[in-house]
Each structure stands twice: as structure tokens, then as C-alpha cells.
Amino acid sequence: MAVAAPGQLNLDESPSFGSRSVDCFEKLEQIGEGTYGQVFMAKETETKEIVALKKIRMDNEREGFPITAIREIKILKKLHHQNVINLKEIVTSPGPERDEQGKQIEGNKYKGSIYMVFEYMDHDLTGLSDRPGMRFTIAQIKCYMKQLLLGLHYCHINQVLHRDIKGSNLLIDNHGILKLADFGLARSFSYDHNAHLTNRVITLWYRPPELLLGSTQYGPAVDMWSVGCIFAELLYGKPILPGKNEPEQLTKIFELCGTPDELNWPGVTKMPWYNNFKPSRPIKRRVKEVFKHFDRNALDLLERMLTLDPSQRISAKDALDAEYFWTDPRPAEPHTLPKYESSHEFQTKKKRQQQRQAEEAAKRQKIQHPQPHTRLPPIQQSGQPYSQIRTGQPMNNPHPSMAPGPSHHYAKPRGPGGPNRFPLGGSQGGGYPNRGGQGGGYGSGPYPQQGRGPPPYGGGMGGTGGPRGGSGVGGPSYQQAGPYGASGTGRGPNNYQQGGSRNQQQYGSWQ
Numbered sequence: 001m002a003v004a005a006p007g008q009l010n011l012d013e014s015p016s017f018g019s020r021s022v023d024c025f026e027k028l029e030q031i032g033e034g035t036y037g038q039v040f041m042a043k044e045t046e047t048k049e050i051v052a053l054k055k056i057r058m059d060n061e062r063e064g065f066p067i068t069a070i071r072e073i074k075i076l077k078k079l080h081h082q083n084v085i086n087l088k089e090i091v092t093s094p095g096p097e098r099d100e101q102g103k104q105i106e107g108n109k110y111k112g113s114i115y116m117v118f119e120y121m122d123h124d125l126t127g128l129s130d131r132p133g134m135r136f137t138i139a140q141i142k143c144y145m146k147q148l149l150l151g152l153h154y155c156h157i158n159q160v161l162h163r164d165i166k167g168s169n170l171l172i173d174n175h176g177i178l179k180l181a182d183f184g185l186a187r188s189f190s191y192d193h194n195a196h197l198t199n200r201v202i203t204l205w206y207r208p209p210e211l212l213l214g215s216t217q218y219g220p221a222v223d224m225w226s227v228g229c230i231f232a233e234l235l236y237g238k239p240i241l242p243g244k245n246e247p248e249q250l251t252k253i254f255e256l257c258g259t260p261d262e263l264n265w266p267g268v269t270k271m272p273w274y275n276n277f278k279p280s281r282p283i284k285r286r287v288k289e290v291f292k293h294f295d296r297n298a299l300d301l302l303e304r305m306l307t308l309d310p311s312q313r314i315s316a317k318d319a320l321d322a323e324y325f326w327t328d329p330r331p332a333e334p335h336t337l338p339k340y341e342s343s344h345e346f347q348t349k350k351k352r353q354q355q356r357q358a359e360e361a362a363k364r365q366k367i368q369h370p371q372p373h374t375r376l377p378p379i380q381q382s383g384q385p386y387s388q389i390r391t392g393q394p395m396n397n398p399h400p401s402m403a404p405g406p407s408h409h410y411a412k413p414r415g416p417g418g419p420n421r422f423p424l425g426g427s428q429g430g431g432y433p434n435r436g437g438q439g440g441g442y443g444s445g446p447y448p449q450q451g452r453g454p455p456p457y458g459g460g461m462g463g464t465g466g467p468r469g470g471s472g473v474g475g476p477s478y479q480q481a482g483p484y485g486a487s488g489t490g491r492g493p494n495n496y497q498q499g500g501s502r503n504q505q506q507y508g509s510w511q
């Protein structure tokens with residue numbers, strides 16, 4: 001595909017792509033802020049349909065339309081599956097000022113914008129999990145995991161690697177449907193050609209060891225590692241491998257999954273960066289020990305997802321066949337899941353930030369005007385019922401965002417992409433065939449209390465010794481509070497207040 005000239009979109013596709021103006025939509029609320037632009041909730045003025053508009057950042061318009069956006073659009077236009085986000089169309093906002101002859105006025109930078117129009121999804125998994133008191137049931141986790149694997153299996157058989165699987169890219173609607181989103185780092189791959197791909201992809205906490213060891217020839221297994229991290233996170237209640245940088249990420253992986261060697265990962269010693277990160281002494285695998293409270297089938301599946309050697313890592317298809325999904329409790333039917341008020345990572349972060357600012361302001365005020373009768377009940381108690389109604393929080397947590405909340409800070413190690421080609425492989429659509437009638441026989445097993453237990457390694461890593469011999473080289477820190485119900489007991493309230501948080505006044509026209 002030719003690269004479009006600045007400000008022009010050349011997608012040589014159906015007329016609806018790029019032909020309509022963004023003015024056909026009314027901007028409602030910002031719901032996301034990504035590396036490549038903002039995401040807004042909007043309403044189609046004629047049909048009243050609610051959609052999500054992702055504004056494509058044109059910071060450097062001299063280079064034309066961003067290659068990442070072109071790749072995302074190309075890939076999304078070919079993927080059609082219930083568990084993959086649907087790109088409906090592309091719309092544009094007015095372009096640069098022109099003179100009478102229609103020539104662009106010199107020195108006047110291109111001011112127009114391009115938006116991708118998506119079906120609107122009520123939540124992303126991170127935002128949903130961050131809700132105070134949120135607690136997923138096992139059947140719910142199985143339901144989300146199954147849909148994630150179905151969507152990913154579909155991508156992989158169509159020769160697309162997602163390369164950025166993480167909670168905020170898994171969108172969920174109020175019918176319980178989960179969809180893979182953000183294909184900004186996705187690319188096509190071929191089993192026949194061993195093309196070299198960048199290894200600077202996938203958000204650090206979800207990045208597999210082969211990429212951290214410098215591999216440039218990889219396949220669908222990279223996504224399956226990320227799926228394993230999400231799976232463990234859902235069951236455990238917080239991210240399991242929150243490295244601060246690449247060496248620390250590898251250290252954390254080795255401490256959990258053991259050190260790689262020629263026996264458990266043939267060829268690992270030949271990996272480009274193996275010698276840079278070579279463990280000083282072997283560490284044994286501890287997945288079973290660390291997650292011993294997980295259900296047996298969950299643990300078996302997790303072991304196969306978090307396998308160091310990518311060639312032995314379970315595929316999405318085989319994962320769907322795992323006992324875990326065929327034993328009781330079975331995956332919930334999506335439509336039976338509770339409905340929640342809309343929650344996106346961007347919004348939950350913003351709420352926490354506002355809460356922090358309010359707390360700081362209150363503290364400052366207190367210092368300036370100390371309260372004379374500190375034993376009097378705090379004034380805001382009278383306001384509790386109101387905040388409770390508005391936020392839907394239980395009485396025992398009137399100020400939910402003051403609760404020790406999660407501190408999700410996803411690194412965004414976006415890398416440059418490879419060449420832009422999309423060999424349309426199989427066009428198999430639809431779901432994964434049902435495996436009927438498999439008897440259960442396994443109990444659900446103990447379910448760990450979400451967000452309440454100690455970090456996976458219980459601070460005990462010093463005893464076992466990390467690859468650096470625990471010698472104070474900035475050892476891993478597991479202080480992060482968990483996103484999955486750090487503060488709560490029981491499942492969150494089920495009050496879907498349609499439009500409750502929309503604020504139409506706040507947003508002006510499109511730009």
C-alpha cells in the first residue's frame with residue numbers, strides 16, 4: 001500500500017472508509033489516552049448509536065499517515081470475529097486552511113484529524129478489575145479467558161500476531177463479551193518465511209522471555225505468554241511479573257519460572273542476549289509452589305502458558321481444549337455476567353488522581369486550619385449516602401478511590417514495526433467448535449482471595465537467591481497493590497447506570 005500524503009487517507013477500500021466527517025458524531029467523553037492518540041465515546045447523530053472514536057495522532061505529519069495506524073487499519077479490516085474489536089469506519093475532521101485556488105496556505109500546518117470508529121465497549125479489563133470491591137467468580141474468569149483465547153486463536157490462524165495483549169487492550173461490554181483491541185502493534189506473520197521482527201514489542205510485564213533475550217524470529221507463542229500473565233493476574237489478583245525494566249523483568253521471570261538451559265529450552269544459550277542476562281546460578285521453577293492455591297486444572301494450564309521455551313508453550317487452540325474449560329464450574333455464558341457501570345483504565349486512573357488531589361488539598365487546609373475538636377465525627381459523613389448513590393459503592397467504603405488502590409503503570413515500550421504486509425491466510429471465522437459432553441469430575445478447588453494475599457513471592461526471594469545472588473542489585477519489588485479488588489470483599493455492586501458518567505458539557509467540537 002502506498003503511504004498517503006500528509007493529511008490524506010488512501011485506503012482504497014469501500015467508500016465509507018474515510019468519506020464521512022467526524023461531525024456526524026457528537027463527542028461525549030474521553031475514555032482512553034494511548035500512545036497513539038485519545039479515545040472518545042461519541043454518538044452518531046443520526047442513528048444515536050454509541051461508538052468509540054480513536055483519534056490518530058498526527059504529530060509528525062510530514063512523514064504522512066502513521067505506519068502504525070495504517071497497519072492497525074489494514075489488519076482490523078480483515079479480521080471479523082465476535083472476540084475481535086470491529087472497526088466500523090474511518091472519519092476525518094476538516095483539514096488545513098486553503099486559499100481561493102484551494103492551495104494550502106504556506107506555513108499553515110495540517111490541522112485535520114483522522115479517527116477510527118469502533119463499536120463502543122463499556123469496559124477494559126484493567127478498568128473493570130480496578131473497580132473497588134470487584135471480585136470475579138471462577139466461571140467469570142473462565143468466560144473471559146475462553147473468549148480471549150477464541151479471539152487470539154482466530155488472529156493466529158489468520159496469521160496475525162497481536163503483540164500487545166494486556167488488560168487495557170481487552171475490552172468487555174455489558175453483555176459479557178470480551179474483544180481483543182488495539183492492534184497498533186499487531187502484524188502479520190508467516191510460518192514459511194522466517195522474517196526478522198522487532199523484539200521491542202509487548203508491554204514489559206507481559207513480555208515473554210524470548211523477546212527479552214533478543215529473539216527477532218518468533219510467532220504466536222509471544223501472545224500466549226501474555227495470556228498466561230493475564231490468566232495468573234485474574235486468579236491471583238495482581239500483576240505477577242511487574243518488572244521495572246528489561247533486566248528486572250527477566251529476573252522476575254527466572255525467579256518464577258526457573259532459569260532456562262539447554263535442557264528445558266534447547267537453543268537458549270544461542271539467543272542474542274543470553275550472555276548479557278545469563279543467570280549466575282540455576283533457579284528452580286516455582287510456578288506450582290507460588291500458585292499452589294490455584295485449582296489443579298488452572299495451574300496445569302498456567303504452567304503450559306508460562307513455559308519458557310516458546311516452541312513448547314501451549315497454543316491458543318490447545319488451551320481451549322484444556323481440562324480447565326471443561327470441568328466445573330464451566331465458563332459462564334457471557335450474557336449471564338453482571339452488568340457494571342462503565343469503567344476504563346483511563347477513567348479509573350483519573351478518578352484516583354482527582355481523589356489524591358482532593359486529599360492533598362484537604363491536608364493542606366487542615367494544616368492551615370487545624371480542627372479544634374478532633375473527636376467530633378468528620379463532617380463528610382453526612383454526605384456519604386449521596387456519594388454512595390453516585391458511585392454505587394458499598395457503605396463500608398464510602399470513599400472508594402481512597403482505598404489502597406492499584407498503581408497500574410503500564411510501560412509502553414512501543415517499537416518500530418517491520419514491513420507492512422498482510423498475507424491473508426485462512427479466512428476462518430466464527431468461534432471455536434464446542435467440545436460437547438466432556439464430563440467434569442474436578443471440583444473447583446480453592447480460590448485465592450483476590451488482592452489480599454501476599455505478593456506471589458512473599459518477599460521470600462532473598463532466601464532462594466535470585467540470578468544475581470540477591471546481592472542488592474535492586475531486587476524485585478512486589479509492593480504494587482493489586483487491581484483486582486485490593487480493597488474489597490464480595491463482588492461489586494451491579495448497577496449499570498447508563499450514561500451516568502457521561503459529561504457532554506465538558507467537550508467541545510472535534511479537532
Ligand SMILES: Nc1ncnc2c1ncn2[C@@H]1O[C@H](COP(=O)(O)OP(=O)(O)OP(=O)(O)O)[C@@H](O)[C@H]1O
Pocket residue numbers: 031032033034035036037039052054085118119120121122123124127164168169171181182183184344345346412
Ligand atoms: N472500542 C472501544 N470502546 C471503548 N473503549 C475503548 C475502545 N477502544 C479503546 N478504548 C479505550 O481506550 C483505551 C486506549 O485505546 P487503545 O489501546 O486502542 O489506544 P492506544 O493508543 O493504542 O493505547 P495504548 O498505548 O495504551 O496501547 C483502551 O484501554 C480502552 O479503555
